[in-house]
Amino acid sequence: MLEYSRWKYLVILLVLALSVVYAVPNVFPQDPAVQVTANRGSQVDAAMKTRVDAALKKQGVPFASSEIGKDGNLLVRTATDDAQTRAADVVRDEVGSGYVVALNQASTVPGWLRAIGARPMFLGLDLRGGVHFLMQVDREAALAKRFEATAEDMRVLLRDNRIRYNSVEPGAGNTVVAVLSPGQDLSKVRPLLARDMPTYQIEATADRISVRIPQAELDKMLTDAVQQNIGTLSNRINELGVAEPIIQRQGADRIAVQLPGVQDTAQAKRILGATATLEYRGVVEGNAVEARESGNVPPEARIYNSKTIGPDGKPLPVLLNKRIITSGEQLQNATSFFDSQSGTPAVSVRLNSAGGQRMYDYTKDHVGKSMAVVYIERVPEVKLVDGKEVRTTRVNEQVISVATIQGVLNRDFQTTGLESMKEGADLALLLRAGALAAPMDFVDERTIGPSLGKENIERGLTAVAFSFVFALLFFLVYYRMFGLITCIALLINLLMVFALMSVLGATMSLPGLAGIALTVGMSVDANVLINERIREELRLGLPPQKAIAEGYERASGTILDANVTAFLAGLAMFAFGSGPLKGFGMTTMLGIATSAYTAVSVSRGIATLIYGGRKKLKSVAI
Amino acid sequence: MKPFNVFPYDSNIDFMRMRWVSLSVAFLLMVVALGAMGARGFNFALDFTGGIGVELRYEKKPDVDKVREQLASAGFHGAQVQNFGSGDDLLVRLQADGKQEAGADKASSIGDAVAKAASLAGNPAEKRSSAVISAQVGKDLAIDGIYAVLFVLVGFLGYISLRFEKKFAVAAIITTLHDVLICVGWFALSGHEFDLNVLAGILSVMGFSINDTIVVFDRVRENFRGMRADPVTILNKSVNQTLSRTVITSFVAFLSMLSLYIYGGDSLRGMAEAMIIGIIIGTVSSIFVACPLLTMGMLKVSKQDLLPKSRDEEALARRP
Numbered sequence: 001m002l003e004y005s006r007w008k009y010l011v012i013l014l015v016l017a018l019s020v021v022y023a024v025p026n027v028f029p030q031d032p033a034v035q036v037t038a039n040r041g042s043q044v045d046a047a048m049k050t051r052v053d054a055a056l057k058k059q060g061v062p063f064a065s066s067e068i069g070k071d072g073n074l075l076v077r078t079a080t081d082d083a084q085t086r087a088a089d090v091v092r093d094e095v096g097s098g099y100v101v102a103l104n105q106a107s108t109v110p111g112w113l114r115a116i117g118a119r120p121m122f123l124g125l126d127l128r129g130g131v132h133f134l135m136q137v138d139r140e141a142a143l144a145k146r147f148e149a150t151a152e153d154m155r156v157l158l159r160d161n162r163i164r165y166n167s168v169e170p171g172a173g174n175t176v177v178a179v180l181s182p183g184q185d186l187s188k189v190r191p192l193l194a195r196d197m198p199t200y201q202i203e204a205t206a207d208r209i210s211v212r213i214p215q216a217e218l219d220k221m222l223t224d225a226v227q228q229n230i231g232t233l234s235n236r237i238n239e240l241g242v243a244e245p246i247i248q249r250q251g252a253d254r255i256a257v258q259l260p261g262v263q264d265t266a267q268a269k270r271i272l273g274a275t276a277t278l279e280y281r282g283v284v285e286g287n288a289v290e291a292r293e294s295g296n297v298p299p300e301a302r303i304y305n306s307k308t309i310g311p312d313g314k315p316l317p318v319l320l321n322k323r324i325i326t327s328g329e330q331l332q333n334a335t336s337f338f339d340s341q342s343g344t345p346a347v348s349v350r351l352n353s354a355g356g357q358r359m360y361d362y363t364k365d366h367v368g369k370s371m372a373v374v375y376i377e378r379v380p381e382v383k384l385v386d387g388k389e390v391r392t393t394r395v396n397e398q399v400i401s402v403a404t405i406q407g408v409l410n411r412d413f414q415t416t417g418l419e420s421m422k423e424g425a426d427l428a429l430l431l432r433a434g435a436l437a438a439p440m441d442f443v444d445e446r447t448i449g450p451s452l453g454k455e456n457i458e459r460g461l462t463a464v465a466f467s468f469v470f471a472l473l474f475f476l477v478y479y480r481m482f483g484l485i486t487c488i489a490l491l492i493n494l495l496m497v498f499a500l501m502s503v504l505g506a507t508m509s510l511p512g513l514a515g516i517a518l519t520v521g522m523s524v525d526a527n528v529l530i531n532e533r534i535r536e537e538l539r540l541g542l543p544p545q546k547a548i549a550e551g552y553e554r555a556s557g558t559i560l561d562a563n564v565t566a567f568l569a570g571l572a573m574f575a576f577g578s579g580p581l582k583g584f585g586m587t588t589m590l591g592i593a594t595s596a597y598t599a600v601s602v603s604r605g606i607a608t609l610i611y612g613g614r615k616k617l618k619s620v621a622i
Numbered sequence: 623m624k625p626f627n628v629f630p631y632d633s634n635i636d637f638m639r640m641r642w643v644s645l646s647v648a649f650l651l652m653v654v655a656l657g658a659m660g661a662r663g664f665n666f667a668l669d670f671t672g673g674i675g676v677e678l679r680y681e682k683k684p685d686v687d688k689v690r691e692q693l694a695s696a697g698f699h700g701a702q703v704q705n706f707g708s709g710d711d712l713l714v715r716l717q718a719d720g721k722q723e724a725g726a727d728k729a730s731s732i733g734d735a736v737a738k739a740a741s742l743a744g745n746p747a748e749k750r751s752s753a754v755i756s757a758q759v760g761k762d763l764a765i766d767g768i769y770a771v772l773f774v775l776v777g778f779l780g781y782i783s784l785r786f787e788k789k790f791a792v793a794a795i796i797t798t799l800h801d802v803l804i805c806v807g808w809f810a811l812s813g814h815e816f817d818l819n820v821l822a823g824i825l826s827v828m829g830f831s832i833n834d835t836i837v838v839f840d841r842v843r844e845n846f847r848g849m850r851a852d853p854v855t856i857l858n859k860s861v862n863q864t865l866s867r868t869v870i871t872s873f874v875a876f877l878s879m880l881s882l883y884i885y886g887g888d889s890l891r892g893m894a895e896a897m898i899i900g901i902i903i904g905t906v907s908s909i910f911v912a913c914p915l916l917t918m919g920m921l922k923v924s925k926q927d928l929l930p931k932s933r934d935e936e937a938l939a940r941r942p
Contacts, residue, residue, distance in 0.1 A: 449705025
């Protein structure tokens with residue numbers, strides 16, 4: 001009757017061993033480090049490592065080691081925070097704009113532990129600090145984008161109303177100027193524009209009509225753009241799986257991002273600032289090479305470079321329509337995969353309904369014609385001009401694939417021709433997270449210290465330890481032998497929570513630790529339920545062993561119901577909360593799951609071990 | 623050996639007799655909590671309001687804890703001070719006086735005041751920059767919060783209806799909302815600072831409260847199936863039977879949170895406070911609110927509601 005099968009003991013031992021192994025990385029300290037990853041077109045290799053090593057030695061910056069990790073990144077470890085900052089500066093100058101250089105914390109967990117996926121928990125911004133990025137919205141680019149969009153709106157408006165024009169382009173002083181074809185009626189255009197763009201000032205002279213966007217409107221647009229960028233950035237950080245970041249607007253046009261702990265900061269930095277997106281455009285027929293040589297480009301077309309290099313050593317040009325069919329902004333979902341047909345990495349995309357409709361309309365009318373996919377990326381560059389750092393950006397547009405429209409396309413289709421699987425994955429992530437409303441540049445990057453004082457951290461940790469000890473002591477006194485069993489179960493529970501959180505890459509902050517204390521406080525509930533039930537059965541006159549078995553049996557149902565509901569509350573916090581709330585929800589869920597297991601299974605195993613074998617058990621110390 | 627006991631096991635307190643009183647008190651408390659939220663609002667912390675960020679440069683490496691002390695004594699409460707980059711720079715973030723986001727000119731003057739207050743003896747601080755910073759949590763937190771509460775309500779309703787009965791689900795949800803409301807109301811009433819940690823604490827009260835209520839309901843279910851008595855007697859008996867467990871669990875959880883409150887320092891105090899209140903209210907309400915609700919109007923349970931379904935009967939028959 002009081003029995004426990006052997007395989008269940010085995011499971012307990014296995015769980016215990018795994019918990020120890022995966023919790024252990026948390027005791028290893030972390031080194032300040034500098035991480036270098038390659039941008040599109042560059043590579044981290046031994047030659048680059050030698051260059052970096054030499055540059056560091058030349059500048060007299062002490063560093064402990066430098067190695068190229070399995071993830072293809074170069075990691076330079078330093079002894080102090082100070083050396084880390086200096087090393088980062090030296091490395092950044094040495095490798096140039098082909099690489100992203102970021103401050104990082106490197107783990108000192110031995111390789112064999114890392115090989116089985118054991119890693120330490122990240123400590124939160126409050127306990128350990130992290131990295132701080134300051135990004136500035138590029139006003140000029142944001143405004144230019146807005147003017148271009150207004151120009152496109154005007155083109156559509158004119159075309160829809162059958163008014164021919166020579167050009168519609170952004171002009172000087174916040175204006176967009178439309179030059180109409182001779183013989184077009186200017187007086188017809190004015191009311192059209194006034195209707196569609198009521199807040200803009202419209203001026204007309206002879207054959208041209210100009211629309212001025214008021215400054216207030218532009219300011220508001222910039223504010224909205226910053227707000228939307230904050231949303232996009234937090235999406236991207238979420239996609240990267242960085243827990244508990246802080247993202248704040250700072251001043252009018254800056255965004256401060258703080259990321260905690262040891263993480264892939266270089267990857268984070270690249271993704272944060274990235275602007276890669278896709279555009280789908282129709283191919284304009286004609287000899288593109290000739291058009292490039294002569295400069296005689298059809299009015300509706302622009303020359304783009306394609307990926308393939310022509311016989312003259314230059315990229316082959318392609319003539320594409322100025323009108324976009326659809327772009328990354330109209331995307332709903334994207335995933336990367338390897339396309340075996342073309343033998344290249346690819347992304348499969350799903351457009352929103354508006355984008356899908358446009359794609360449908362276009363492909364319906366152009367079956368048999370060609371369509372091109374343009375990969376657009378904004379590459380920030382820092383140059384030294386007269387000893388001063390000058391930040392510029394270069395827009396990199398490349399046609400990655402041209403395909404004949406075989407049939408009508410809908411919302412879902414695939415784009416091939418990407419350079420690497422990593423590029424595919426990054427692009428899919430960026431497309432999913434949404435585009436930046438305005439491009440941004442990094443203006444500052446620092447390590448940042450813990451936001452809590454040393455004293456506060458110590459007090460917090462002591463308090464958490466105390467709260468745990470309180471619970472244990474109470475059990476020992478109140479339930480004696482079963483108190484001891486409960487204590488062992490609680491300790492194993494704690495170990496399991498730590499191990500699971502480490503494996504899942506959770507971020508540990510002080511409130512998170514308090515959350516663990518609370519989970520322990522709550523998880524005693526399962527043990528109390530069992531112990532009280534055993535007492536009750538004993539009072540009803542059941543023999544001790546029977547009472548123990550019955551107590552566990554009957555309490556299990558209650559524990560299940562009580563824990564499932566509490567688990568739901570944790571799940572809600574995890575699913576809908578952000579930052580610390582998310583972490584808190586996760587801790588709660590893990591704690592509930594492990595405490596249910598340890599209370600029902602582990603403590604029962606121990607109780608059986610102690611009381612199960614005795615033939616004549618008179619009384620139980622409970 | 624005789625076991626230790628907090629409560630005598632044969633306790634037979636007639637909780638149900640005072641059910642009108644206890645429910646009225648619970649209702650009043652909820653009204654007070656809602657009133658306090660409406661009338662006084664919350665004393666939101668930096669996470670929610672945003673404020674001003676000031677970058678300071680010192681002549682030599684400053685003692686961060688000393689700077690924190692000096693800022694606090696100069697009246698900049700709740701200022702966050704962090705090492706910024708290597709060496710001599712600090713980042714200070716604090717709320718503007720008006721609690722709302724201040725203008726750029728105000729950021730500059732507050733920045734100067736902070737630099738003055740943060741200067742250490744023989745190691746003056748110089749303001750490098752100061753700017754208005756936005757709240758850490760977006761405006762969508764409120765919407766997410768509503769989603770989260772809806773999710774929890776639907777989840778509870780579904781699960782408890784499935785395992786118990788719809789009336790139990792409704793009573794449990796009312797009890798949980800009651801606990802959370804009072805907890806939130808306390809922060810409005812007392813004007814204690816409300817930050818993200820406090821919010822986390824309040825949300826976890828939800829888990830604790832439902833846990834407590836379900837344990838009592840579980841016993842009610844068992845007794846309804848096994849005892850021949852009128853519902854009020856059964857409810858009373860169930861509360862009495864679980865009393866010992868309820869008190870012990872809550873006491874241990876209370877001890878843990880008390881230690882956080884006493885020793886945890888500023889950063890954990892708000893959270894611990896939220897949970898201590900939640901634990902007390904949750905425990906009391908599982909006895910005085912949840913069960914009495916099951917005797918009221920539409921929520922009145924009868925034996926029929928819990929008559930074991932056919933497959934449960936088999937399970938019961940198998941029991942010794």
